[in-house]
Amino acid sequence: MRIRRVRIREFRKLCGPVCLEGFGDGLTVIAGDNEDGKSTVLEAIRAALFCRHRASDEFVRSLAPFGCAGARPTVELDFDLNGVTWHLRKTFCHKPHEALLMVAGGGAGLSFKGDAAEEELSRLLGLPRGNRSVTKPAEQGVWGLFWVSQGTAFEADGAPSDGSRTTLTGALEDELGRVLGGDAAPALLTRIRQRCDDLFSESRNVARGQLKLARDAKDAADKDVARLQAALSDYQVKLAELQSLRDERTRHEREQTLTQAETAVRAAEQEQRRIDGLQQREQQSVREAELAHARYDQARGAWRVRHDDIQAAKVVAHEEAARAVELEAARQRLEPAKALLTQADSDLEAARQRQQAAETRFADTERALRRARLRCDLFTDSEALRRAEAAEAAAAQASAAAAAIPVDDAAIAALRDGVAAAREASVRLDAAATQVVFTPEAGQCIFIAGHEVAPGQPLRLAAETVVTLEGFGSIVIRPGGEDLAERQRKAAAAAAVVAERIARCGAADADAAEAAHARRRQHLLESDSERRVAASVAPQGLEALRAAVAVKTAELASLPAVAAVEAEPVLTDAAEAAADAARAEREEAARGRARAQQVRDGYARDAEQAGSGEISARTRAESAEARSRELQQALADTRNTIADQTLLSTLDDEKANVIAADALLAQARDAVQSCAPKAVAERLDGVRRHLAETQDRLRRLDNDVRDREGELRGLGQNGIEDELAAAQGALQRAGRKLAAVEEDAAALRLLYDTLRAAEQDARRSFAEPITRRMSPYLRTLFPGCELDFASETLELRHLRRAGCDEPFSRLSVGTREQLAVLTRLAFAELLSERGQPAAVILDDALVYSDRSRLQRMQAELLRAAERLQVLVLTCRPDDYAGLDVPTIRLADCFVPDALV
């Protein structure tokens, strides 16, 4: 929307007509001194757009200029909107109210008057429809708030400034809030929130305030009703019980139950007594019958005893005879057995003697054998001993001979070494020696030290030698070299060594030494071999052999020779044969004895058996006889006391008695039975019990009635039913009240949630793009600072200036101003992008800003003005002089006369 022309007449302080035209598309400055009426111009535009021409409320009435009674404030407004230029005219306060809206330039179809004009205007501007003037900026919705009046930024329309303004976010939110819902909306939200908090806690779990009271009241009422109902029903139950108890008591009296029970008891008792008599008589008969039975049994018993005794005596006599026969038979068996035994004994004795002789003979032959063996061994051992001793002697001899020769292995070795060394030394000497060969021509002789030397033989000369040559003279040969001297010395030394060693060997020369050594060795060998011989002959050693010989000799001496009956065999074979024969005989004898023994043992057993049989038969016979005698005697005794016949007759008498007594008893029993005693007894029991029960019941009834009456007396006067009725009424009321409060609570919850959700949606829808849009502006406001917004909540987290985190202290008024303007610019931009262009009008809106800030703001305004119309009403046009924008001077706009 862009405003093109404004004409005002008789409007507040603008009495005379005023016409402003020449508005630009972008930024336009409207300059006027204070009190010229700049704000009035803004009011006029507002009134034209938002006030109903026929409204008569206070605000509209205030549009009339002072002191002009009957004046009709008139405003004409030309504006472009969505590509169409409209002309609007309204007249207020007094009739005739006028409203005219038409497309500029005619077109009859698009001309509206009166209320229709208002309707159309509302539609064009997107205002809420209705009859009311929308005078408050808050109600003008998006439109009104783009028009920032002087000082509006920090004027709170009545709401107090609070801590929220101290943060940038708070300030932004405040501005946004105004844009989004005006001042009233957040306050509304807060009020609704407060009402919710009054009724329930944050989590909506805990009831508070009225809700809690209503719930508690209902619960209490429930409890009361329940309690009283319980008490009442208890009372009624008790009352009913009392009634039934009383009824029962009456019944008893009426039916005379007690008396009847007593009568029945008396009758039964009488009957019982009669039966008792009969029973007594019966008892008597029982006793008498028992007595008769006892006596009869006694008589029977006595006879039985007698009878048994007779039988027993007979039996025992039989037995006595039998035993005697047995005894005789046993005797007859005994004699022959004894005879056989005697015979067997003598046979056994003979066999034993034979065996004894054989044993002796065997021992003798054994001894003879042993002696023969011993003699043989002894001979062998002696021989061995002799031989061993001889060998030992020979060995000793040889050893001594060897010892005599001093040339042991070591010595001969040394000698040999020496000889070898001497030879070597000599050889070396020779090697080093001057070799001279004499070859006389005519058989001249050569003499060395007087010795003739055979010619033609090389001579080795190691030392100075004077050689006498026949016919010549002498030659002194001095073999040269130290070496030679050394060698010579060595050879001499070696020869000396050899000589020494030979001497040590005690020999004349080496060969003699060798021979001595060889002889020595030979002796040693001999000694060895003799010793070996001795060892083979006497492996255990000589001493052992000697000992063995000694032992055997002793043993032999200890074994006496065999008796002269037989010649003692000297030879082992013969001895062995004799021993074998004796052994065989011995064994035979032993077998014979064993057999004899066996036979005898058998006869011995037989004899023993026969003997013991006879003894036992004798014993039995004797005892049988004794018993028989005894019994006979006893029987005779008892018969003396009571004869058999007497017993029998007593028995018959008693039997007769018994029969009689039994008959009497049977009679008495029948008498009793016919009266059915059990039934009578039971009946008596029954009626007695019944009587007792009846008495008991009556007693209890009386007690219960008394108790109940007492209880009810106490309960009955509490007015339970009335209280219950009152409590039920209270419960119903409490229930209704609770339902109402709960409905309110639910509605408040819903209302709060819906408002909050709507607020958040609006915030989300606008806040983020607005903040985004504003952040470059804010950076302009706070240069060199880092601003950090949280993306979700738009919370401004940090303001970092020169590396330090700064808390947001209370913003200066100037900053607030600028924020207000920037918010609206950002909003207007946003909306214009969304196809809802609006004009921004600033009425002295940056009066508190310092120059540099102002310049920056101007830059923003210019930028915004590229897309929107921005009208700046100012009393300081110089501030805007540098900008190349149309400027309208208000003072120049006063039209002297009538409007067109």
Added chain:
Amino acid sequence: MSISLVHTADWQLGKAFGAVGGEAQGRLRDARFEAVRNVGVLARERRADAIVVAGDVFDSGTAADPTLRRALIAMESFAGPWVLLPGNHDPATAEGVWARLRRLGLPGNVIVADRPEPVVLAGGRLVVLPAPLVRNNETDDLTAWFDTAPAPSGAVRVGLAHGSIPSRLPADADARNPIADDRCARAGLDYLALGDWHGTLRIDARTWYAGTPEPDRAKDNDPGNALLVRFDRVGAEPVIEPVAIGRYRWHALRRAIHRSADVAVLTDDLRALDRPLDRPLDRHVVELALEGTVDFATRAALTAALDDLAARLCDLRVNEGRLAVLHSEDDLRQIPATGFVGSALARLREAAMGSDAQAGIARRALQILYVECRQPQAGH
């Protein structure tokens, strides 16, 4: 020489009036004792020979002792005999209110007729035949013994019973404690004084229900009277004169409210209750059932009107179960729908369409919003 008596019944002293709240409860309870006193005053002024009370003297068998004492005190207003018949609310049970009353000490002129035996009064000129209830509900006709009761000549015979005449009462009466509709004729009674029906009702020339002397419910069956019964001579048809006793009048009204005008009409109607009988509004008890559909503005007006009326009447109980509140466009226009408030409003409107409980809550939410926005500073 004429015999006259006052016939009354159904005092139901001690009735709690639980459904009525607040101070009205006390006033209504007190009024019942006052009515008893006034019956006595009536008897005294008109020189009656006796007062017969046909049952339900007390509201329950567990009436508290103070209630019993107050009853006795109220009966001090007449020195002649009071014949009290146990009814179904106060039957003569084993240990009930009558036993306690006796223990408190009955004055000589108060006779509890709890046995089916004749009560001889006025020097033998008046015989009362009572049919007392010993249980809450009797299935037998307890007045049967009247037929064979002795009939001394020269005495006016008056039967005193509590129950229903099945064939005679309006259809909605309950039929416990039956009484034969020809008992009067069969027993040769001069008059049969009945209780249990709370309105004054003539059954026939000699059989009447006196009704309760102080109304206790909003049934329009002519309660609030006592009967003055005069016999000019033995055997004559009695002359019956109903006398108004009750202090309060009870009304049950039903109204439909759709527009504000209806509220005004309702207010006028209720304010006009005092005109008949020239009884001030605070002597009226009103049960009001409202139905209809109103918008917020009308609802607000209705609430204000009802609050005012409740203060004027003795008791006003309003049943708004069938009164629906539905927002109108006008109502919603009163809510400044700027910014998110507007969109919240739209959402609530959306939710308020429909007839389930949730829609009802949404409508209430709209109402709260409406009220809040009309008085922003009043808040809560």
